[in-house]
Amino acid sequence: MPGQRKRRRQQQKDAQRAADRFAPDAGHWQVLFETQDESEWRAHIRRLRASDPQIDWTAVRIDTLCGRLVQPTTYRLSLFVPRIAG
Numbered sequence: 001m002p003g004q005r006k007r008r009r010q011q012q013k014d015a016q017r018a019a020d021r022f023a024p025d026a027g028h029w030q031v032l033f034e035t036q037d038e039s040e041w042r043a044h045i046r047r048l049r050a051s052d053p054q055i056d057w058t059a060v061r062i063d064t065l066c067g068r069l070v071q072p073t074t075y076r077l078s079l080f081v082p083r084i085a086g
Contacts, residue, residue: 027082034076041075
């Protein structure tokens with residue numbers, strides 16, 4: 001397929017940049033919202049997208065922690081907080 005090698009290299013570069021940007025020594029993930037109710041979860045994200053267009057969504061992590069019989073499924077929204085150089 002034409003362009004496949006170039007596309008693969010670009011994806012590798014993007015992944016490496018993200019790994020460098022979100023490395024453990026570069027900062028930490030701060031939990032903004034956590035719930036076990038999926039409808040509440042979706043409503044919160046919709047409100048956040050509508051109310052604050054300045055959010056850098058590339059620095060936001062959305063986790064779905066799958067539950068089992070003992071624990072229910074948990075939905076978590078985290079924001080990467082860079083360490084202040086000093």
